[in-house]
Amino acid sequence: MNCGDDMKDIYILGIESSCDETSASIIKNGTEEISTVISSQIDIHKDYGGVVPEIASRNHVKNITIVLEECLEKANMTMDEIDAIAITYGPGLIGSLLVGLEAAKTLAFIYNKPLIPVHHIAGHIYANSLVKPLEFPLLAVVVSGGHTELIKMDKHYSFKKLGGTLDDAIGECYDKVARVIGLEYPGGPKLDKLAHEGKDTYDLPIPLNDDTYNFSFSGLKSAVINLAHNEEQRNNEIRKADLACSFENAAISSITNKTKKAIEEFNIKTVIIAGGVAANSFLREEMQKLCDNLKVDLSIPPMKYCTDNAAMIGAAGYYAYLDGRKADLKLNAKSQDTLI
Amino acid sequence: MIYLYIDTSSEYLYSALSKDNEVLSFKKSKLEHDLSAYALDEISKMFEDAKLSPDDVDKIIVVDGPGSFTGTRIGITIAKVYAWAKKIKITTTTSLYAMALSSKFDGIHVPIINARRGFVYAAIYDKDMKELLKPQHIEEEKLLKELEKYDNYKYISNDEFDDIDDIEEYDPDLSKIISYTKDNEDLNPHSVNPNYLKLTAAEESKKND
Numbered sequence: 001m002n003c004g005d006d007m008k009d010i011y012i013l014g015i016e017s018s019c020d021e022t023s024a025s026i027i028k029n030g031t032e033e034i035s036t037v038i039s040s041q042i043d044i045h046k047d048y049g050g051v052v053p054e055i056a057s058r059n060h061v062k063n064i065t066i067v068l069e070e071c072l073e074k075a076n077m078t079m080d081e082i083d084a085i086a087i088t089y090g091p092g093l094i095g096s097l098l099v100g101l102e103a104a105k106t107l108a109f110i111y112n113k114p115l116i117p118v119h120h121i122a123g124h125i126y127a128n129s130l131v132k133p134l135e136f137p138l139l140a141v142v143v144s145g146g147h148t149e150l151i152k153m154d155k156h157y158s159f160k161k162l163g164g165t166l167d168d169a170i171g172e173c174y175d176k177v178a179r180v181i182g183l184e185y186p187g188g189p190k191l192d193k194l195a196h197e198g199k200d201t202y203d204l205p206i207p208l209n210d211d212t213y214n215f216s217f218s219g220l221k222s223a224v225i226n227l228a229h230n231e232e233q234r235n236n237e238i239r240k241a242d243l244a245c246s247f248e249n250a251a252i253s254s255i256t257n258k259t260k261k262a263i264e265e266f267n268i269k270t271v272i273i274a275g276g277v278a279a280n281s282f283l284r285e286e287m288q289k290l291c292d293n294l295k296v297d298l299s300i301p302p303m304k305y306c307t308d309n310a311a312m313i314g315a316a317g318y319y320a321y322l323d324g325r326k327a328d329l330k331l332n333a334k335s336q337d338t339l340i
Numbered sequence: 341m342i343y344l345y346i347d348t349s350s351e352y353l354y355s356a357l358s359k360d361n362e363v364l365s366f367k368k369s370k371l372e373h374d375l376s377a378y379a380l381d382e383i384s385k386m387f388e389d390a391k392l393s394p395d396d397v398d399k400i401i402v403v404d405g406p407g408s409f410t411g412t413r414i415g416i417t418i419a420k421v422y423a424w425a426k427k428i429k430i431t432t433t434t435s436l437y438a439m440a441l442s443s444k445f446d447g448i449h450v451p452i453i454n455a456r457r458g459f460v461y462a463a464i465y466d467k468d469m470k471e472l473l474k475p476q477h478i479e480e481e482k483l484l485k486e487l488e489k490y491d492n493y494k495y496i497s498n499d500e501f502d503d504i505d506d507i508e509e510y511d512p513d514l515s516k517i518i519s520y521t522k523d524n525e526d527l528n529p530h531s532v533n534p535n536y537l538k539l540t541a542a543e544e545s546k547k548n549d
Contacts, residue, residue: 047546048542048546052540052542054409054540054541054542055540055542055543057409057410057413058409058413058534058536058540061413061416061417061420061533061534062533064417064420064421065420065421065424065529065530066530068421068424068425069424069530079425094410095409095410095413098376098410098413098414098417099413099417101376102376102379102380102413102414102417102418102421103417103421105380105418106380106417106418106421106422106425107421107425109380109383109384109394110394110395110422110425110426111425328381329380329381329384330377330378330381331377332374332376332377333376
Protein backbone atom coordinates (compact mmCIF):
# COMPACT_ATOMS: atom_id res chain seq x y z
CA MET A 1 0.00 0.00 0.00
CA ASN A 2 1.26 3.47 -0.80
CA CYS A 3 1.15 5.13 2.63
CA GLY A 4 3.48 8.08 2.24
CA ASP A 5 4.83 10.55 -0.26
CA ASP A 6 8.28 8.98 -0.02
CA MET A 7 7.00 5.64 -1.26
CA LYS A 8 7.24 5.02 -4.95
CA ASP A 9 4.06 4.15 -6.80
CA ILE A 10 4.05 0.66 -8.26
CA TYR A 11 2.56 0.15 -11.72
CA ILE A 12 1.71 -3.40 -12.72
CA LEU A 13 0.87 -4.41 -16.28
CA GLY A 14 -1.61 -7.27 -16.03
CA ILE A 15 -2.26 -9.64 -18.93
CA GLU A 16 -5.13 -12.14 -19.06
CA SER A 17 -5.95 -14.64 -21.84
CA SER A 18 -7.19 -17.73 -20.00
CA CYS A 19 -10.39 -18.24 -22.01
CA ASP A 20 -11.88 -16.08 -24.75
CA GLU A 21 -10.99 -12.57 -23.64
CA THR A 22 -7.65 -10.96 -24.48
CA SER A 23 -7.05 -8.26 -21.92
CA ALA A 24 -4.33 -5.93 -20.67
CA SER A 25 -4.48 -3.47 -17.80
CA ILE A 26 -2.26 -1.10 -15.87
CA ILE A 27 -2.93 -0.97 -12.14
CA LYS A 28 -1.36 1.50 -9.71
CA ASN A 29 -0.55 0.25 -6.20
CA GLY A 30 -2.96 -2.67 -6.49
CA THR A 31 -6.07 -0.53 -6.15
CA GLU A 32 -6.23 2.08 -8.89
CA GLU A 33 -7.14 1.14 -12.44
CA ILE A 34 -5.19 3.34 -14.86
CA SER A 35 -6.35 1.65 -18.06
CA THR A 36 -7.90 -1.62 -19.14
CA VAL A 37 -8.55 -3.01 -22.60
CA ILE A 38 -10.58 -6.16 -23.21
CA SER A 39 -11.05 -7.80 -26.58
CA SER A 40 -13.92 -10.25 -26.24
CA GLN A 41 -14.51 -13.14 -28.64
CA ILE A 42 -18.03 -13.81 -27.46
CA ASP A 43 -19.60 -13.12 -30.87
CA ILE A 44 -17.15 -15.49 -32.58
CA HIS A 45 -17.88 -18.43 -30.24
CA LYS A 46 -21.64 -17.84 -30.12
CA ASP A 47 -21.95 -19.56 -33.50
CA TYR A 48 -20.47 -22.74 -32.01
CA GLY A 49 -22.57 -22.85 -28.84
CA GLY A 50 -19.53 -22.44 -26.60
CA VAL A 51 -15.85 -21.53 -26.59
CA VAL A 52 -13.83 -23.47 -29.18
CA PRO A 53 -10.31 -23.65 -27.71
CA GLU A 54 -8.35 -23.57 -30.99
CA ILE A 55 -10.39 -20.63 -32.33
CA ALA A 56 -9.85 -18.81 -29.02
CA SER A 57 -6.08 -19.35 -29.24
CA ARG A 58 -6.00 -18.11 -32.82
CA ASN A 59 -7.82 -14.93 -31.90
CA HIS A 60 -5.63 -14.26 -28.87
CA VAL A 61 -2.50 -14.24 -31.03
CA LYS A 62 -4.22 -11.87 -33.49
CA ASN A 63 -5.28 -9.49 -30.72
CA ILE A 64 -2.43 -9.50 -28.24
CA THR A 65 -0.25 -6.62 -29.48
CA ILE A 66 -3.28 -4.51 -30.41
CA VAL A 67 -4.66 -4.88 -26.87
CA LEU A 68 -1.28 -4.10 -25.28
CA GLU A 69 -0.81 -1.02 -27.46
CA GLU A 70 -4.28 0.34 -26.72
CA CYS A 71 -3.75 -0.25 -23.00
CA LEU A 72 -0.49 1.74 -22.91
CA GLU A 73 -1.93 4.48 -25.12
CA LYS A 74 -5.02 4.81 -22.94
CA ALA A 75 -2.77 5.12 -19.87
CA ASN A 76 -0.44 7.49 -21.74
CA MET A 77 2.43 5.37 -20.43
CA THR A 78 5.38 3.48 -21.88
CA MET A 79 6.72 0.06 -20.94
CA ASP A 80 9.66 1.78 -19.22
CA GLU A 81 7.24 3.14 -16.60
CA ILE A 82 5.91 -0.33 -15.75
CA ASP A 83 7.41 -1.94 -12.62
CA ALA A 84 6.36 -5.55 -13.19
CA ILE A 85 4.30 -7.73 -15.48
CA ALA A 86 1.57 -9.92 -13.97
CA ILE A 87 0.26 -12.82 -16.00
CA THR A 88 -2.52 -15.38 -15.60
CA TYR A 89 -0.58 -18.65 -15.84
CA GLY A 90 -3.65 -20.81 -15.09
CA PRO A 91 -6.06 -22.37 -14.77
CA GLY A 92 -7.76 -22.05 -18.13
CA LEU A 93 -7.58 -23.19 -21.73
CA ILE A 94 -3.96 -24.13 -22.30
CA GLY A 95 -3.65 -22.72 -25.84
CA SER A 96 -5.27 -19.46 -24.77
CA LEU A 97 -3.12 -19.13 -21.64
CA LEU A 98 0.06 -19.67 -23.65
CA VAL A 99 -0.44 -16.58 -25.83
CA GLY A 100 -0.70 -14.22 -22.86
CA LEU A 101 2.08 -16.08 -21.07
CA GLU A 102 4.55 -15.83 -23.97
CA ALA A 103 3.66 -12.16 -24.42
CA ALA A 104 4.29 -11.47 -20.72
CA LYS A 105 7.53 -13.45 -20.68
CA THR A 106 8.74 -11.62 -23.80
CA LEU A 107 8.03 -8.21 -22.22
CA ALA A 108 9.73 -9.31 -18.99
CA PHE A 109 12.76 -10.42 -20.98
CA ILE A 110 13.19 -7.47 -23.32
CA TYR A 111 12.58 -4.87 -20.58
CA ASN A 112 14.24 -6.86 -17.78
CA LYS A 113 11.15 -6.51 -15.56
CA PRO A 114 9.89 -8.91 -12.88
CA LEU A 115 7.37 -11.49 -14.07
CA ILE A 116 4.58 -12.19 -11.57
CA PRO A 117 2.56 -15.41 -11.96
CA VAL A 118 -1.10 -14.92 -10.99
CA HIS A 119 -3.68 -17.66 -10.47
CA HIS A 120 -6.86 -16.75 -12.34
CA ILE A 121 -9.00 -17.11 -9.21
CA ALA A 122 -6.66 -14.88 -7.19
CA GLY A 123 -7.40 -12.35 -9.92
CA HIS A 124 -11.16 -12.69 -9.48
CA ILE A 125 -10.76 -12.27 -5.70
CA TYR A 126 -8.57 -9.18 -6.09
CA ALA A 127 -11.06 -7.56 -8.50
CA ASN A 128 -12.64 -6.52 -5.21
CA SER A 129 -9.55 -4.59 -4.12
CA LEU A 130 -10.20 -2.25 -7.04
CA VAL A 131 -13.44 -1.30 -5.27
CA LYS A 132 -12.31 -1.05 -1.64
CA PRO A 133 -9.45 -2.38 0.50
CA LEU A 134 -9.86 -6.03 1.52
CA GLU A 135 -10.40 -6.63 5.23
CA PHE A 136 -9.56 -9.91 6.92
CA PRO A 137 -10.58 -12.57 7.83
CA LEU A 138 -12.28 -12.66 4.50
CA LEU A 139 -14.38 -15.26 2.74
CA ALA A 140 -14.19 -15.32 -1.06
CA VAL A 141 -17.14 -16.96 -2.75
CA VAL A 142 -15.71 -17.85 -6.14
CA VAL A 143 -18.42 -18.54 -8.69
CA SER A 144 -17.69 -18.83 -12.40
CA GLY A 145 -17.95 -21.04 -15.45
CA GLY A 146 -15.01 -23.11 -14.23
CA HIS A 147 -15.08 -22.69 -10.45
CA THR A 148 -17.29 -22.84 -7.40
CA GLU A 149 -15.13 -22.47 -4.31
CA LEU A 150 -15.12 -21.01 -0.83
CA ILE A 151 -11.73 -19.53 0.02
CA LYS A 152 -10.72 -18.07 3.37
CA MET A 153 -8.03 -15.39 3.60
CA ASP A 154 -6.46 -14.24 6.87
CA LYS A 155 -4.08 -11.80 5.17
CA HIS A 156 -3.10 -10.62 1.69
CA TYR A 157 -2.17 -13.31 -0.77
CA SER A 158 -2.84 -16.15 1.64
CA PHE A 159 -5.55 -18.52 0.43
CA LYS A 160 -7.16 -21.46 2.23
CA LYS A 161 -9.71 -23.44 0.26
CA LEU A 162 -12.59 -24.53 2.50
CA GLY A 163 -14.36 -26.45 -0.23
CA GLY A 164 -15.26 -26.54 -3.89
CA THR A 165 -17.43 -28.23 -6.44
CA LEU A 166 -17.12 -31.98 -6.79
CA ASP A 167 -18.35 -31.90 -10.40
CA ASP A 168 -19.78 -29.06 -12.52
CA ALA A 169 -19.04 -25.43 -11.71
CA ILE A 170 -22.10 -23.29 -11.08
CA GLY A 171 -21.60 -21.19 -14.22
CA GLU A 172 -21.23 -24.34 -16.31
CA CYS A 173 -24.46 -25.68 -14.79
CA TYR A 174 -26.24 -22.38 -15.57
CA ASP A 175 -25.13 -22.55 -19.21
CA LYS A 176 -26.22 -26.19 -19.57
CA VAL A 177 -29.62 -25.60 -17.98
CA ALA A 178 -30.02 -22.51 -20.18
CA ARG A 179 -29.43 -24.70 -23.22
CA VAL A 180 -32.14 -27.15 -22.06
CA ILE A 181 -34.53 -24.22 -21.74
CA GLY A 182 -33.55 -23.12 -25.25
CA LEU A 183 -31.52 -20.00 -24.45
CA GLU A 184 -28.62 -18.99 -26.69
CA TYR A 185 -24.98 -19.24 -25.49
CA PRO A 186 -23.86 -17.77 -23.12
CA GLY A 187 -27.12 -18.69 -21.48
CA GLY A 188 -26.32 -18.01 -17.81
CA PRO A 189 -27.14 -14.26 -17.85
CA LYS A 190 -30.24 -14.87 -19.99
CA LEU A 191 -31.44 -17.54 -17.56
CA ASP A 192 -30.94 -15.13 -14.65
CA LYS A 193 -33.08 -12.54 -16.45
CA LEU A 194 -35.79 -15.06 -17.31
CA ALA A 195 -35.92 -16.31 -13.69
CA HIS A 196 -37.14 -12.89 -12.59
CA GLU A 197 -40.26 -13.39 -14.70
CA GLY A 198 -41.12 -16.74 -13.11
CA LYS A 199 -42.04 -18.39 -9.82
CA ASP A 200 -40.41 -21.20 -7.86
CA THR A 201 -43.00 -23.85 -8.75
CA TYR A 202 -40.88 -26.83 -9.79
CA ASP A 203 -39.59 -29.11 -7.04
CA LEU A 204 -35.83 -29.33 -7.52
CA PRO A 205 -33.27 -30.66 -5.01
CA ILE A 206 -30.90 -28.28 -3.18
CA PRO A 207 -27.51 -29.69 -4.21
CA LEU A 208 -25.23 -31.32 -1.60
CA ASN A 209 -27.11 -29.94 1.39
CA ASP A 210 -24.61 -31.32 3.93
CA ASP A 211 -22.06 -30.25 6.55
CA THR A 212 -19.09 -29.86 4.20
CA TYR A 213 -18.05 -26.77 2.25
CA ASN A 214 -18.28 -28.67 -1.01
CA PHE A 215 -20.76 -28.20 -3.83
CA SER A 216 -22.24 -30.46 -6.46
CA PHE A 217 -24.31 -29.23 -9.37
CA SER A 218 -24.49 -32.22 -11.69
CA GLY A 219 -27.47 -33.70 -9.79
CA LEU A 220 -29.39 -30.45 -10.08
CA LYS A 221 -28.52 -30.21 -13.77
CA SER A 222 -29.72 -33.81 -14.34
CA ALA A 223 -32.91 -33.07 -12.41
CA VAL A 224 -33.69 -30.16 -14.76
CA ILE A 225 -32.85 -32.21 -17.86
CA ASN A 226 -35.05 -35.11 -16.65
CA LEU A 227 -37.88 -32.79 -15.71
CA ALA A 228 -37.80 -31.13 -19.15
CA HIS A 229 -37.64 -34.54 -20.83
CA ASN A 230 -40.55 -35.95 -18.80
CA GLU A 231 -42.72 -32.91 -19.44
CA GLU A 232 -41.99 -33.23 -23.13
CA GLN A 233 -42.97 -36.95 -23.06
CA ARG A 234 -46.25 -36.02 -21.43
CA ASN A 235 -46.80 -33.28 -24.01
CA ASN A 236 -46.79 -30.71 -21.21
CA GLU A 237 -45.40 -27.30 -22.02
CA ILE A 238 -42.42 -26.32 -19.87
CA ARG A 239 -43.01 -23.05 -18.04
CA LYS A 240 -39.54 -21.76 -18.90
CA ALA A 241 -39.54 -18.75 -16.56
CA ASP A 242 -40.77 -20.89 -13.64
CA LEU A 243 -38.17 -23.57 -14.35
CA ALA A 244 -35.45 -20.89 -14.51
CA CYS A 245 -36.65 -19.43 -11.20
CA SER A 246 -36.86 -22.86 -9.51
CA PHE A 247 -33.38 -23.81 -10.74
CA GLU A 248 -31.89 -20.52 -9.65
CA ASN A 249 -33.42 -20.81 -6.16
CA ALA A 250 -31.98 -24.29 -5.70
CA ALA A 251 -28.53 -23.44 -7.07
CA ILE A 252 -28.12 -20.16 -5.19
CA SER A 253 -29.47 -21.65 -1.92
CA SER A 254 -26.63 -24.12 -2.05
CA ILE A 255 -24.14 -21.22 -2.23
CA THR A 256 -25.76 -19.09 0.46
CA ASN A 257 -26.22 -22.01 2.89
CA LYS A 258 -22.53 -22.86 2.82
CA THR A 259 -21.48 -19.21 2.91
CA LYS A 260 -23.57 -18.76 6.08
CA LYS A 261 -21.93 -21.78 7.68
CA ALA A 262 -18.41 -20.45 6.89
CA ILE A 263 -19.18 -16.92 8.16
CA GLU A 264 -20.35 -18.34 11.48
CA GLU A 265 -17.57 -20.90 11.88
CA PHE A 266 -14.64 -18.60 11.01
CA ASN A 267 -15.89 -15.26 12.36
CA ILE A 268 -15.61 -13.75 8.88
CA LYS A 269 -15.47 -9.95 8.64
CA THR A 270 -15.92 -9.51 4.90
CA VAL A 271 -17.49 -11.66 2.21
CA ILE A 272 -16.51 -11.05 -1.38
CA ILE A 273 -18.05 -12.55 -4.47
CA ALA A 274 -15.63 -13.29 -7.26
CA GLY A 275 -15.96 -14.71 -10.76
CA GLY A 276 -18.31 -14.39 -13.70
CA VAL A 277 -21.39 -15.56 -11.78
CA ALA A 278 -20.88 -12.57 -9.45
CA ALA A 279 -22.87 -10.78 -12.16
CA ASN A 280 -25.91 -12.92 -11.29
CA SER A 281 -28.58 -10.63 -9.84
CA PHE A 282 -30.28 -13.30 -7.73
CA LEU A 283 -26.98 -14.31 -6.12
CA ARG A 284 -26.24 -10.65 -5.38
CA GLU A 285 -29.65 -10.13 -3.76
CA GLU A 286 -29.51 -13.29 -1.65
CA MET A 287 -25.92 -12.71 -0.51
CA GLN A 288 -26.77 -9.13 0.42
CA LYS A 289 -29.69 -10.36 2.57
CA LEU A 290 -27.48 -12.98 4.22
CA CYS A 291 -24.65 -10.56 4.99
CA ASP A 292 -27.06 -7.90 6.28
CA ASN A 293 -28.57 -10.48 8.65
CA LEU A 294 -25.18 -11.64 9.90
CA LYS A 295 -23.79 -8.07 9.97
CA VAL A 296 -20.76 -8.72 7.80
CA ASP A 297 -19.52 -6.58 4.92
CA LEU A 298 -20.30 -7.80 1.45
CA SER A 299 -18.13 -6.73 -1.47
CA ILE A 300 -19.36 -7.41 -4.97
CA PRO A 301 -17.25 -6.23 -7.89
CA PRO A 302 -18.92 -4.00 -10.46
CA MET A 303 -20.15 -5.85 -13.56
CA LYS A 304 -17.04 -4.85 -15.57
CA TYR A 305 -14.83 -6.84 -13.18
CA CYS A 306 -17.07 -9.93 -13.07
CA THR A 307 -16.08 -11.31 -16.45
CA ASP A 308 -12.45 -12.10 -17.25
CA ASN A 309 -10.28 -9.00 -17.34
CA ALA A 310 -6.66 -8.03 -16.78
CA ALA A 311 -7.42 -5.33 -14.19
CA MET A 312 -7.98 -8.04 -11.61
CA ILE A 313 -4.72 -9.72 -12.66
CA GLY A 314 -2.86 -6.43 -12.24
CA ALA A 315 -4.44 -5.93 -8.80
CA ALA A 316 -3.60 -9.47 -7.65
CA GLY A 317 -0.18 -9.11 -9.26
CA TYR A 318 0.60 -6.14 -7.05
CA TYR A 319 -0.01 -8.12 -3.85
CA ALA A 320 1.83 -11.15 -5.27
CA TYR A 321 4.72 -8.77 -6.06
CA LEU A 322 4.73 -7.47 -2.47
CA ASP A 323 4.65 -11.11 -1.33
CA GLY A 324 7.84 -11.73 -3.35
CA ARG A 325 6.25 -14.07 -5.86
CA LYS A 326 8.28 -13.88 -9.04
CA ALA A 327 8.75 -16.30 -11.89
CA ASP A 328 11.60 -16.79 -14.34
CA LEU A 329 11.37 -17.21 -18.10
CA LYS A 330 10.65 -20.93 -17.67
CA LEU A 331 7.17 -20.16 -16.30
CA ASN A 332 4.67 -22.45 -18.01
CA ALA A 333 0.90 -22.32 -18.34
CA LYS A 334 -1.22 -24.75 -16.34
CA SER A 335 -4.70 -25.72 -17.48
CA GLN A 336 -5.46 -26.85 -13.92
CA ASP A 337 -3.93 -25.57 -10.73
CA THR A 338 -4.95 -25.14 -7.12
CA LEU A 339 -4.90 -21.68 -5.58
CA ILE A 340 -2.43 -21.65 -2.68
CA MET B 341 22.39 -5.40 -38.84
CA ILE B 342 21.58 -7.82 -36.02
CA TYR B 343 18.91 -10.40 -36.91
CA LEU B 344 16.95 -12.68 -34.60
CA TYR B 345 15.51 -15.81 -36.22
CA ILE B 346 12.81 -17.83 -34.46
CA ASP B 347 11.17 -21.08 -35.57
CA THR B 348 8.98 -22.94 -33.04
CA SER B 349 6.65 -24.52 -35.58
CA SER B 350 7.70 -28.08 -34.70
CA GLU B 351 8.80 -29.82 -31.51
CA TYR B 352 12.18 -28.11 -31.96
CA LEU B 353 13.27 -24.60 -31.15
CA TYR B 354 15.43 -23.34 -33.99
CA SER B 355 16.72 -19.89 -33.26
CA ALA B 356 19.72 -17.77 -34.10
CA LEU B 357 21.23 -14.35 -33.65
CA SER B 358 23.27 -13.15 -36.59
CA LYS B 359 25.26 -10.14 -37.63
CA ASP B 360 24.22 -9.91 -41.26
CA ASN B 361 24.80 -13.48 -42.49
CA GLU B 362 27.23 -14.49 -39.75
CA VAL B 363 25.56 -16.54 -37.02
CA LEU B 364 26.73 -15.30 -33.60
CA SER B 365 24.81 -17.81 -31.49
CA PHE B 366 22.07 -20.34 -32.06
CA LYS B 367 19.84 -22.97 -30.49
CA LYS B 368 18.64 -26.22 -32.03
CA SER B 369 16.81 -27.79 -29.11
CA LYS B 370 14.27 -30.59 -29.12
CA LEU B 371 11.80 -29.24 -26.56
CA GLU B 372 8.66 -31.17 -27.55
CA HIS B 373 5.90 -30.42 -25.04
CA ASP B 374 8.20 -28.14 -23.05
CA LEU B 375 8.47 -25.63 -25.88
CA SER B 376 6.17 -23.18 -24.09
CA ALA B 377 8.25 -23.34 -20.93
CA TYR B 378 11.74 -23.26 -22.41
CA ALA B 379 11.67 -21.47 -25.78
CA LEU B 380 12.11 -17.94 -24.42
CA ASP B 381 14.55 -19.09 -21.75
CA GLU B 382 16.70 -20.71 -24.45
CA ILE B 383 16.45 -17.57 -26.58
CA SER B 384 17.59 -15.47 -23.62
CA LYS B 385 20.63 -17.74 -23.20
CA MET B 386 21.40 -17.24 -26.88
CA PHE B 387 21.65 -13.49 -26.22
CA GLU B 388 24.08 -14.18 -23.38
CA ASP B 389 26.17 -16.44 -25.64
CA ALA B 390 26.35 -13.72 -28.30
CA LYS B 391 26.92 -11.02 -25.65
CA LEU B 392 24.00 -9.09 -27.05
CA SER B 393 21.10 -7.37 -25.32
CA PRO B 394 17.49 -7.39 -26.54
CA ASP B 395 18.00 -3.75 -27.57
CA ASP B 396 20.66 -4.75 -30.11
CA VAL B 397 18.29 -6.56 -32.49
CA ASP B 398 17.41 -4.70 -35.69
CA LYS B 399 15.05 -7.19 -37.32
CA ILE B 400 13.21 -10.38 -36.40
CA ILE B 401 12.56 -13.19 -38.87
CA VAL B 402 9.89 -15.56 -37.59
CA VAL B 403 8.49 -18.76 -39.06
CA ASP B 404 4.71 -18.38 -39.40
CA GLY B 405 3.99 -22.08 -40.08
CA PRO B 406 2.86 -24.50 -41.20
CA GLY B 407 3.31 -27.05 -38.44
CA SER B 408 2.20 -27.33 -34.84
CA PHE B 409 -0.54 -24.77 -34.20
CA THR B 410 0.47 -24.18 -30.58
CA GLY B 411 4.18 -24.27 -31.37
CA THR B 412 3.83 -21.72 -34.17
CA ARG B 413 1.82 -19.41 -31.90
CA ILE B 414 4.62 -19.45 -29.33
CA GLY B 415 7.24 -18.16 -31.79
CA ILE B 416 4.85 -15.71 -33.43
CA THR B 417 3.76 -14.28 -30.06
CA ILE B 418 7.36 -13.82 -28.91
CA ALA B 419 8.34 -12.22 -32.23
CA LYS B 420 5.38 -9.88 -32.69
CA VAL B 421 5.37 -8.69 -29.06
CA TYR B 422 9.14 -8.11 -29.24
CA ALA B 423 8.96 -6.23 -32.55
CA TRP B 424 5.93 -4.18 -31.50
CA ALA B 425 7.35 -3.24 -28.08
CA LYS B 426 10.86 -2.38 -29.29
CA LYS B 427 9.63 -0.86 -32.57
CA ILE B 428 11.94 -3.01 -34.66
CA LYS B 429 11.46 -4.58 -38.06
CA ILE B 430 9.80 -7.97 -38.42
CA THR B 431 9.23 -10.32 -41.30
CA THR B 432 8.11 -13.92 -41.78
CA THR B 433 9.09 -17.01 -43.67
CA THR B 434 7.61 -20.50 -43.79
CA SER B 435 8.85 -23.66 -42.13
CA LEU B 436 8.78 -25.41 -45.53
CA TYR B 437 10.94 -22.74 -47.20
CA ALA B 438 13.46 -22.95 -44.35
CA MET B 439 13.53 -26.75 -44.73
CA ALA B 440 14.05 -26.62 -48.49
CA LEU B 441 16.81 -24.01 -48.13
CA SER B 442 18.68 -26.25 -45.71
CA SER B 443 18.72 -29.27 -48.02
CA LYS B 444 22.08 -30.41 -49.31
CA PHE B 445 20.47 -32.19 -52.23
CA ASP B 446 21.24 -30.87 -55.70
CA GLY B 447 17.81 -31.12 -57.28
CA ILE B 448 14.15 -30.56 -56.47
CA HIS B 449 13.38 -30.07 -52.77
CA VAL B 450 10.19 -31.41 -51.22
CA PRO B 451 9.89 -30.21 -47.61
CA ILE B 452 7.14 -32.18 -45.91
CA ILE B 453 5.48 -32.18 -42.45
CA ASN B 454 3.13 -34.89 -41.23
CA ALA B 455 -0.30 -33.32 -40.67
CA ARG B 456 -1.86 -36.72 -39.75
CA ARG B 457 -4.97 -38.48 -41.11
CA GLY B 458 -3.36 -38.91 -44.53
CA PHE B 459 -2.52 -35.23 -44.93
CA VAL B 460 0.80 -33.43 -45.06
CA TYR B 461 2.00 -29.86 -45.22
CA ALA B 462 4.27 -29.68 -48.23
CA ALA B 463 5.76 -27.49 -50.94
CA ILE B 464 8.01 -28.10 -53.92
CA TYR B 465 11.02 -25.97 -54.86
CA ASP B 466 13.46 -26.40 -57.72
CA LYS B 467 17.20 -26.44 -57.07
CA ASP B 468 17.31 -22.62 -57.32
CA MET B 469 14.51 -22.34 -54.71
CA LYS B 470 11.91 -21.35 -57.28
CA GLU B 471 8.49 -22.37 -55.94
CA LEU B 472 6.89 -25.15 -58.01
CA LEU B 473 4.11 -25.94 -55.56
CA LYS B 474 3.17 -23.38 -52.93
CA PRO B 475 3.06 -24.43 -49.26
CA GLN B 476 -0.22 -26.20 -48.63
CA HIS B 477 -2.15 -28.74 -46.57
CA ILE B 478 -2.52 -31.59 -49.02
CA GLU B 479 -3.45 -35.25 -49.06
CA GLU B 480 -0.30 -37.37 -49.12
CA GLU B 481 -1.63 -39.23 -52.18
CA LYS B 482 -2.20 -35.99 -54.08
CA LEU B 483 1.33 -34.86 -53.33
CA LEU B 484 2.69 -38.14 -54.63
CA LYS B 485 0.66 -37.65 -57.82
CA GLU B 486 1.96 -34.10 -58.18
CA LEU B 487 5.51 -35.38 -57.83
CA GLU B 488 5.02 -37.74 -60.79
CA LYS B 489 5.77 -34.65 -62.92
CA TYR B 490 9.28 -34.48 -61.56
CA ASP B 491 12.30 -36.65 -61.17
CA ASN B 492 15.44 -36.06 -59.17
CA TYR B 493 13.64 -34.81 -56.07
CA LYS B 494 14.28 -35.33 -52.38
CA TYR B 495 12.03 -35.12 -49.34
CA ILE B 496 13.21 -33.09 -46.32
CA SER B 497 11.58 -33.70 -42.97
CA ASN B 498 11.94 -34.63 -39.33
CA ASP B 499 8.69 -36.61 -39.43
CA GLU B 500 7.85 -40.18 -40.43
CA PHE B 501 5.29 -41.16 -43.06
CA ASP B 502 3.53 -44.36 -44.07
CA ASP B 503 4.27 -44.24 -47.79
CA ILE B 504 7.26 -41.94 -47.98
CA ASP B 505 10.83 -42.87 -47.22
CA ASP B 506 14.30 -41.83 -48.36
CA ILE B 507 13.93 -38.57 -46.47
CA GLU B 508 16.76 -36.11 -45.84
CA GLU B 509 16.75 -35.20 -42.16
CA TYR B 510 16.04 -31.52 -41.58
CA ASP B 511 18.96 -29.76 -39.95
CA PRO B 512 18.42 -26.02 -40.42
CA ASP B 513 21.20 -24.11 -42.16
CA LEU B 514 20.57 -21.01 -40.05
CA SER B 515 23.05 -18.79 -41.85
CA LYS B 516 21.50 -19.61 -45.22
CA ILE B 517 17.92 -19.23 -43.94
CA ILE B 518 18.73 -15.78 -42.53
CA SER B 519 20.58 -14.65 -45.64
CA TYR B 520 17.68 -15.70 -47.90
CA THR B 521 14.90 -14.25 -45.73
CA LYS B 522 16.37 -11.17 -44.02
CA ASP B 523 15.31 -8.85 -46.83
CA ASN B 524 11.72 -10.13 -46.89
CA GLU B 525 9.21 -7.30 -46.70
CA ASP B 526 8.93 -5.57 -43.31
CA LEU B 527 5.51 -6.16 -41.79
CA ASN B 528 3.36 -4.39 -39.21
CA PRO B 529 3.79 -6.52 -36.02
CA HIS B 530 0.02 -6.48 -35.45
CA SER B 531 -0.47 -8.24 -38.78
CA VAL B 532 2.09 -10.99 -38.11
CA ASN B 533 0.07 -14.11 -37.39
CA PRO B 534 0.46 -17.85 -37.91
CA ASN B 535 -0.35 -19.12 -41.37
CA TYR B 536 -1.98 -22.39 -40.33
CA LEU B 537 -2.95 -23.43 -43.89
CA LYS B 538 -5.83 -25.29 -42.25
CA LEU B 539 -9.11 -24.33 -40.62
CA THR B 540 -9.85 -25.53 -37.10
CA ALA B 541 -11.87 -28.76 -36.81
CA ALA B 542 -14.88 -26.72 -35.61
CA GLU B 543 -14.67 -24.39 -38.61
CA GLU B 544 -14.30 -27.34 -41.01
CA SER B 545 -17.32 -29.05 -39.55
CA LYS B 546 -19.39 -25.83 -39.69
CA LYS B 547 -18.34 -25.28 -43.31
CA ASN B 548 -19.51 -28.81 -44.21
CA ASP B 549 -22.89 -28.44 -42.47
